[in-house]
Amino acid sequence: MTFALGATIATPTLMSLLSSCNSKAESNWNPLFLDSKKGEVLQQLSNIILPTNATLAINIPKFIDLVLNDVISPSEQQLFLNGAVAFEEAFERKYHTSIHKGTTDELENLLSHYFRVSVEEKTAIESMLSNVQHPQKKNDKQLIYSYLFFIREYSIWGYATANPVHRNN
Amino acid sequence: MKTNTEHFDAIVIGTGISGGWAAKELCEQGLKTLVLERGKPVDHITDYPTVTMDTWDFKYREIAPLEKEKAQFKQARTGYATREKYSHWFVNDLKHPYAETKQFDWIRGYHVGGRSLSWGRQCLRLSDLDFKANKKEGIAVDWPIRYKDLAPWYDKVEEFIGVSGEKLGLEHLPDGPFLPAMELNIVEQDLKHALHRNFKGRHLTIGRFANLTDQKTRTGRYKCIQRNKCMRGCPLGAYFSSNSCTLPAAERTGNMTLKAHAIVSKIIYDDVSKKALGVAVIDANTHKKTMYKATVIFCCASTVASTAILLNSTSKRFPNGLGNDSGELGHNLMDHHYKVGATADVDGFENDLNDITRPASFHIPRFKNLHNGGDNTDYIRGYGFQGSASRKDWKSAIQEMTFGEDLKEQLDNPGSWKIGLNGFGETLPYHENRMFLDPKNKDEWGLPTVNFDCQFKENEDKMRKDMQQEAVNMLTTAGYKNVQGYDKHSTPGNAIHEMGTARMGHNPKTSVLNKFNQLHSVPNVYVTDGACMTSSAYQNPSLTYMALTARAVHHAVKTWKKEQHG
Numbered sequence: 001m002t003f004a005l006g007a008t009i010a011t012p013t014l015m016s017l018l019s020s021c022n023s024k025a026e027s028n029w030n031p032l033f034l035d036s037k038k039g040e041v042l043q044q045l046s047n048i049i050l051p052t053n054a055t056l057a058i059n060i061p062k063f064i065d066l067v068l069n070d071v072i073s074p075s076e077q078q079l080f081l082n083g084a085v086a087f088e089e090a091f092e093r094k095y096h097t098s099i100h101k102g103t104t105d106e107l108e109n110l111l112s113h114y115f116r117v118s119v120e121e122k123t124a125i126e127s128m129l130s131n132v133q134h135p136q137k138k139n140d141k142q143l144i145y146s147y148l149f150f151i152r153e154y155s156i157w158g159y160a161t162a163n164p165v166h167r168n169n
Numbered sequence: 170m171k172t173n174t175e176h177f178d179a180i181v182i183g184t185g186i187s188g189g190w191a192a193k194e195l196c197e198q199g200l201k202t203l204v205l206e207r208g209k210p211v212d213h214i215t216d217y218p219t220v221t222m223d224t225w226d227f228k229y230r231e232i233a234p235l236e237k238e239k240a241q242f243k244q245a246r247t248g249y250a251t252r253e254k255y256s257h258w259f260v261n262d263l264k265h266p267y268a269e270t271k272q273f274d275w276i277r278g279y280h281v282g283g284r285s286l287s288w289g290r291q292c293l294r295l296s297d298l299d300f301k302a303n304k305k306e307g308i309a310v311d312w313p314i315r316y317k318d319l320a321p322w323y324d325k326v327e328e329f330i331g332v333s334g335e336k337l338g339l340e341h342l343p344d345g346p347f348l349p350a351m352e353l354n355i356v357e358q359d360l361k362h363a364l365h366r367n368f369k370g371r372h373l374t375i376g377r378f379a380n381l382t383d384q385k386t387r388t389g390r391y392k393c394i395q396r397n398k399c400m401r402g403c404p405l406g407a408y409f410s411s412n413s414c415t416l417p418a419a420e421r422t423g424n425m426t427l428k429a430h431a432i433v434s435k436i437i438y439d440d441v442s443k444k445a446l447g448v449a450v451i452d453a454n455t456h457k458k459t460m461y462k463a464t465v466i467f468c469c470a471s472t473v474a475s476t477a478i479l480l481n482s483t484s485k486r487f488p489n490g491l492g493n494d495s496g497e498l499g500h501n502l503m504d505h506h507y508k509v510g511a512t513a514d515v516d517g518f519e520n521d522l523n524d525i526t527r528p529a530s531f532h533i534p535r536f537k538n539l540h541n542g543g544d545n546t547d548y549i550r551g552y553g554f555q556g557s558a559s560r561k562d563w564k565s566a567i568q569e570m571t572f573g574e575d576l577k578e579q580l581d582n583p584g585s586w587k588i589g590l591n592g593f594g595e596t597l598p599y600h601e602n603r604m605f606l607d608p609k610n611k612d613e614w615g616l617p618t619v620n621f622d623c624q625f626k627e628n629e630d631k632m633r634k635d636m637q638q639e640a641v642n643m644l645t646t647a648g649y650k651n652v653q654g655y656d657k658h659s660t661p662g663n664a665i666h667e668m669g670t671a672r673m674g675h676n677p678k679t680s681v682l683n684k685f686n687q688l689h690s691v692p693n694v695y696v697t698d699g700a701c702m703t704s705s706a707y708q709n710p711s712l713t714y715m716a717l718t719a720r721a722v723h724h725a726v727k728t729w730k731k732e733q734h735g
Binding site: 048049050051052063066067070071072073108111115116117122152153156157158159160161162163166 | 223224225228229230231232233234235236562563564566567570571572573574576577580
């Protein structure tokens with residue numbers, strides 16, 4: 001099956017979407033670095049950022065989790081985790097429900113809020129992120145953008161370096 | 170220390186680009202030759218572990234895991250040496266430490282073939298503009314050779330290794346017997362024509378690369394199919410390396426004994442004959458010490474390693490290092506400065522998809538300070554550019570904020586054309602730029618480690634400003650969009666063109682080597698790697714090391730034969 005998202009499907013919750021997918025595709029990817037709940041959110045975000053196919057819908061978040069585990073430094077790992085928490089809190093503020101009970105539409109709308117910005121805003125965001133601070137001292141906006149950009153960057157990496165056999169199926 | 174009873178006619182220290190040439194030439198001319206390599210053996214093809222792998226075959230998809238970044242934290246300064254596909258060609262910095270009074274990126278590999286496996290393959294001749302510059306400007310000391318001394322050796326080397334390229338007829342960048350040139354793509358051709366139209370004396374040509382582009386039969390080597398994965402080792406032997414070319418040639422003579430895991434700790438001097446007797450070797454694995462004797466010694470361990478061996482070869486006659494009467498050993502360390510230039514976007518060629526995986530960049534040869542009186546620059550010497558034009562790849566998408574189907578479409582379609590110029594500039598030989606041994610800090614074999622004290626100075630800084638300005642100027646004049654100049658700061662060593670430290674010269678009081686690369690005071694020791702360079706020029710230097718090595722071997726063999734019959 002392909003991983004249809006957004007307006008093309010009725011709005012199942014993240015968990016139900018995952019379980020329906022997992023029953024047919026590879027179901028047992030156990031994150032190395034993230035806990036299973038954060039792994040599920042990562043998978044959802046990665047698939048909204050870069051919609052692919054059933055194989056890559058699993059392989060790309062697995063790759064991102066591997067990068068989190070083996071490639072980046074402990075302080076970058078902490079930055080990612082803090083970003084995940086800040087993003088979950090932002091979701092709850094907006095939809096008054098846990099991110100794990102939210103719908104993909106809601107998640108996509110929240111992503112749009114952060115990603116669909118003007119050129120001026122994009123420049124301001126880049127400037128804000130280049131202002132290096134200790135992860136603990138970053139504000140929520142910095143944490144969320146660090147988190148989302150990380151997922152976006154390594155989703156692209158995972159997709160572009162995937163075996164074309166998997167990419168084209 | 171045990172003494173090996175077998176007497177060799179020659180010993181070659183090192184198996185990289187210079188050592189491989191010394192081995193081939195000595196063996197082919199009939200000398201029983203012991204070739205010593207401090208690192209592991211690497212057989213052509215069978216020991217290229219990543220040669221057939223695709224990106225998705227690598228666990229980390231070519232990103233370096235943290236563990237590797239930590240173990241190779243200095244090699245990582247290249248930006249690529251720690252990637253899974255190459256990292257086995259670069260040393261573990263924890264096992265092979267060195268100190269930096271000032272930052273110096275000593276990027277190297279310890280294995281048979283050395284950096285001839287990972288080199289850039291760009292082959293540019295030096296000219297009399299370079300050989301005469303020190304004398305003309307009163308910088309350091311004069312080169313003891315001129316272009317005519319080296320020209321036949323450049324011919325010999327280029328004919329053997331195979332260099333593809335275009336003849337330009339430039340006096341300051343002499344042509345060779347080139348194989349067919351690789352092709353410029355449509356955007357590169359556009360810039361070439363723009364330079365010809367708008368700038369007098371500026372040329373854009375395909376780089377001169379040691380990749381075979383003809384069908385001529387060569388033992389174990391075949392035409393390049395442009396995989397553009399050269400640094401992993403080539404299964405076709407299509408690019409030149411010691412492993413595919415010179416060492417097999419030496420092996421075929423039956424005169425070579427190749428010993429890996431053999432660390433030369435010093436060259437042993439004999440007060441009676443006033444020559445070197447042989448070398449002391451430490452087995453890298455067992456730490457056992459053995460002395461090997463030979464009539465002639467070729468020191469080709471690389472710029473820094475050769476000089477480290479000489480500095481460590483102290484005796485009553487040479488308390489400051491073998492052949493170091495001048496006090497110049499370790500000094501005048503140079504590299505090229507680079508990572509400065511410009512990039513631009515290019516419109517108008519959207520229908521051309523010829524974004525080929527060509528293993529070569531284009532080259533804009535030096536155009537500044539070519540003639541007497543110079544160009545009124547506030548610096549001396551010059552620089553060239555290397556670059557390429559290509560379709561933007563997926564990495565450019567990382568900088569943006571698209572997502573969903575927009576992002577997928579972006580990744581699935583060719584991006585717009587972009588072009589980039591990267592300058593390579595000459596560095597002057599400063600006496601105070603040096604490497605030296607630190608006897609207090611020893612490595613696991615009990616050998617003193619190296620410390621670097623080297624920096625680029627005012628002449629290089631001023632040149633860089635001009636490099637950036639001219640790169641911007643050329644791309645702007647060509648009519649390209651979003652022209653961005655850059656200067657990413659270049660640290661000494663990072664271009665991996667380190668040279669100097671045992672310079673050639675006429676005078677034993679001010680130089681270490683004579684015009685045949687012999688130590689002035691120990692004539693049976695030749696140093697023919699980058700250590701011998703009297704100035705850096707701007708050209709990629711490996712071709713010159715090979716030509717100097719072939720020439721020095723010719724001299725050594727002539728002397729050896731005279732002694733045999735005398």
